[in-house]
Amino acid sequence: MIQKTADPFLRRLRWLTIAVITVLFAWHALSWADRAFQKESATPRAVTARGDLAADEKSTIELFERSRDSVVYISTSERVMDFWSRNIFTIPRGTGSGFIWDDKGHIVTNFHVIEGASEARVRLSDGKEYKASLVGASPMHDLAVLKIGTRFKGHSLPVGTSHNLKVGQKVFAIGNPFGLDWTLTTGIVSALDRSLKGESGSIIEHLIQTDAAINPGNSGGPLLDSAGRLIGINTAIYSPSGASAGVGFAVPVDTVNRVVPQLIGQGKYVRPSLGIEIDQDLNEAITEQLGVKGVAILKVRSNSPAARAGFRGITINRDRTITPGDIITAVQGKQVETIPKLLARLDDFKVGDTVTITILRDGKQQQRSVQLQAE
Known part of the structure; x- marks a missing residue:
């Protein structure tokens, strides 16, 4: 079968047409690119003047700079x-x-x-x-x-009180979260008298709850009120993720102001005591059996404040049954339902203070005055 050869003139015309179209397309593209990247003269925008800072902004700035x-x-x-x-x-x-x-x-x-x-x-x-x-x-x-090894002048924080704090009042936390030093966060008192299990296993009582952002590294930093007074020490957060979730806790300053002087003067804290022996497991069994809430006294130590007040511990009978002794239900009129609560209530006082202890004996309430001794 014979195949015809294309006309050379038509072939050259076709290639010439393609070349012209390519050149036109390239020129059009370069023209748009040149216009897109063409430099224009520009100057900074005018700054809009503002008035004075709001009163609460000024007070927050002053608080941080002071503290x-x-x-x-x-x-x-x-x-x-x-x-x-x-x-x-x-x-x-x-x-x-x-x-x-x-x-x-x-x-x-x-x-x-x-x-x-x-x-x-x-x-x-x-x-x-x-x-x-x-x-x-x-x-x-x-x-x-x-x-x-250095001394300070004028750098200590003014000390406030925590017993009269109100839920909703403003608080300010300063610390070093994640190593980001001298960070200020703000919030409110979210709740009072919270309990939290510490890292050592002991239960820390009377904590202040706040929604001021507290993160790892904030621990040990001060919690301040709006007057710049120390009202607590940031100690822990509750967070499934390990970061701030708006639930932070602080040791109240009333506790700090009672404990720190002892640590400086004696190197340790001496806990006030009644001179009784108590046990968590037995306490739960006895109070549940009696259908009451309080702390069962297991044993009264000789020559102790509790002994002088006439308190009674449990009695173990010959048939191995137990006769319950006194049940402590309140300290200075404040209810105690668990052993940690009893220890926290006693811890509000100093060695040598006289407190009123409410006990339950044979189904009847009695009140006894006890002078606390060192644990």
Whole structure:
């Protein structure tokens, strides 16, 4: 079969047409690109003037500027031994917050911030860093006192009160969340007299609940009221994710102001006591059997305040049955339903204070005055 050859003129015309179309398309594209990237003259936009800051903004700024220098950044480390070489290494452990307590170099923070550490360093707001020594600690209150080798003047926070706080009043937290130093967050008092299980397993009572953002690293930092007074120490958060969920807790300043002086003066906290023995499991069994709420006294120690007040413990009969003794139902008129609540109520007082204890004996309530002794 014979195939015809295309006309050379038509073939050249076709290629010429394609070339012209390609050139036109390229020129059109370059023309648009040149216009798109063509530089235009521009000047900064005019700044819109604003009036004075709102009154609450001014007060918040002033509060932070007044309080900032009182807050410190705490970093801890621990010594570990290499299994093979037996060499001792110091490795970072964690960070937290604290604040200046007085002009003698005492720093207050949470116990869990320094727990398990072999060394702690304190950085002040001016950037200076000092090695700190441990003065004393009270795990049951999650409080600790450090000391650094310098003195302060005018940097301690004014101390407020926590017994008269109201739900809804404004609070301000300053600390170092996630290592972001000197961070201010604000919120309100969300609830009062909360209980929370601490990292050591003990239950911390009388906590302030707040929705001011508190995150890891805030621990040990101050919680302030709108007057810039210390009303608590940020200690914990409730959060499934580990970050702030709007539920934070602070140790109330009334507790701090009672415990810290003892830690500075004695290195430990001496708990006020009635001189009785109690047990969680037996208490639940006895009170459930009697259908009452309170704390069952198991044993009264000899020569104790409870003994002098005539309190009775349980009696074990010959047939191995138990006759319940006195049940403590209130301290100074405030109800106690569990052992932690009893210890927290007693902890509101000092050794040597006289308190009124309400007991249930043979189904009838009685009140006895007891002078507290050291535990």
